Amino acid sequence: MFDEIVSTSKIAKALLCVDAATAQELAGRTVLGQSVLFHQIKLLERLGVGEIAIAVETIPAEYPGLVDRLRADGMHVSLLRSGAEVVAYGQSAGLYLVQDAAIWASADILSGFMQCSAPVVAVLQEEPGWAAFERIDLNRRWAGIAVVDATLLKNSSALPDGWSLGSFLMRSALQAGYHDAMISDQAGNILLYRASAAAQSDLEMLARPKRATSGVVEAALGQVADKALSVLGRHGWYRPLAQWTGVTTAVLALISSIFQYITTSYILAFISVVGLYWRRHLQLSDYRKEESSWQSGAVIAILLATFAILLSAETFIGDAIFHCAVAAGLLWLHQRSVQSRLGAELSPLVIVVLLLGGHLAGFGLWSAKLVIAAMLAALLVSQKLNPN
Template identity: 25%
Template sequence: MSFAAVICASHAIAGEPGDMSSGSSGTLRAGLHFAGYSLVEYQVRQAAQAGASRVFILVGTVTQPLSRAIDRLTADGIAVALVRDMVSLVREAPRDKDMLLVADGAIIAQQHYAAIAAQPANVLLVADDSRATAALERIDGQHRWAGLLLVSPDLLFGTLDMLGDWDMELTLVRAAVQAGAHRIVVPQDEILEGRVALVDSQAAADLVAQAQLGRDGRGTSRDGAVDHYLLRPIALRIAPMLLRTQVPALQLRIGGMALAAIGMIAAMLDWPIFGMLLMLTSILASLTADRLGEMARRGPDDGWLALAPYALVLLGIVVVGNAAAPSLAGLPLAMLLGIVTLAVRWRRTGDIAPWALFTPATAVLFLILATLFAGVQPGISAATLCAIASVGMMVLMRRA
């Protein structure tokens, strides 16, 4: 059954006044900076990635930063709406879908969103009661609520129909507990490592970002050979630092394109090694931009802008090969590398191991070493054979 989501976004951060009528986004937990966005925008993207067909943000007041966040989310194809009271939520919420509730200020690893979404309602994400979970809401003598709750329409609307002034977040949690909701227990290591946290200050959000963003997503890869074993670990270290300083992935991609273009010019001027080093750095910039997109919960970028740095690197390889032997010797290699690049980025490599994928980064490093020890022309010939072998392995090892 599909589900919608409601994200609570009206609590003040630690040490700030609790009056939400001022319209100052700086007093809200939802306005804290995280992963290049406000925290509430990051939570919306997490819920959408987990499968939420529509997301509601429960706010006390509508601010300009929140309105701009709604515009960005809508532009990315996420159905999101603001609700300011229970009456609006009752009117807007779908009657035939489960509802995922996300706690105000909760930063939770994506794997837990997926685990909750895979369960039938009603289900709670909880943690054992301990000193490490003291900031979480206690639900009984054994567990504390870890910030996620999936409820059925009956339980949701039965709770929303209650009269009086009450906290929807905590009342709904208690109603789920009383209804005997299933519990998914978060390991204590997840709490200690910041994979599940409730933040109420910018300093706390920064600490969680440092602990969580550098690790999140290490198990996935769209790279091959040198990209996977050399450049990707560097990108994993660089990306969290750039994200915390609000560096956009788009600027990084444009910088990668500029580096590749300069490298191609250097190769034309008979500086092949320097040019290829710039091309390798260009690919590193592109991989780092991919990582920034992953951490910011954006979908994979396979558009022309993401492929442009690789296209310029391939042109650079043609230039390097042509400088060594004016007969477009590098063109067949560039065409084969283009096929491998598209297969990697479109996830059509099957179960082939990263070391067997002869990508542009691998070819560039291979040509640098060949130029130093044997010359460009032998390197082009050997690299072409390696690229043929890589394409052949992708074809022959692909499952029927």
């Protein structure tokens, strides 16, 4: 699930400045199936910025589609093509965050600037490690971030052809007497020049929302899903497949159980649970909150009915329903409890693997009893129940 950033931002508007040298690179470079620019915009949204403008003189073909998609999700995103449009964007009084889109700044860095109550320019100490960043003077380089007031944006009407808006605003801010804010190279303060050329592993670490502690099996599945999304996420069929695999295979598992295709039903149930994780992974990668939905509830209900039918082949139907009802209650308690390490490892995915393995070994009912016992043990060693 999302490790939510609680926004206390004092800045409601941001300006992402894209120069001609990196415009196409930012459009073509994808991480987890989305462009780098998409991840930058979503990070700003999570930090509390309500309105974002992309300032780019020459617009690659991919940009309008990205803006339309973000607007369809309810975001206030726009494209600015000239100095006059930048001036119009700056008509509202107050502070604006300016960021050079060629530079990736982590949430730790950006959230600090969101608290600024006065204009400021982010700078770096003159050191070899920062040599790629734009030099200000002999001792400082620009970190690609500034907090400016609306007055400074109104001076953008004088922007020349071939402009680099970020550099122009940074120079204007220094001339206006803005104070410096030095960024130190500390753990968590991740700053990358030319985000479009950064290593895949670096941007994956930066772009994805943090997850709550999960078990080993879930973590491994997440890594596989990351790779699949990076390779296949650009294809139009990928997202619908991830969205509907869980519910479709759950229905097929139920039908198979009714017709006594027991092994097939267990396998389809396993695929269905994987599909639920796949869907959740897609939501996280698209920066959507994981919400309780009719689809997840329906899949769980269908799978419980499926397992009741499957267990009835080894015991009385009443016993089978009882076992499934107990398992359903324990699953509900697990969702509401502060899980122990055992509880984290005993995920729904592990449970269905145990049931599948038990069936293949000829101990389907006993595997269900083992799962129920393990879930009870996990609840007993949990420190406390979540009162919410």
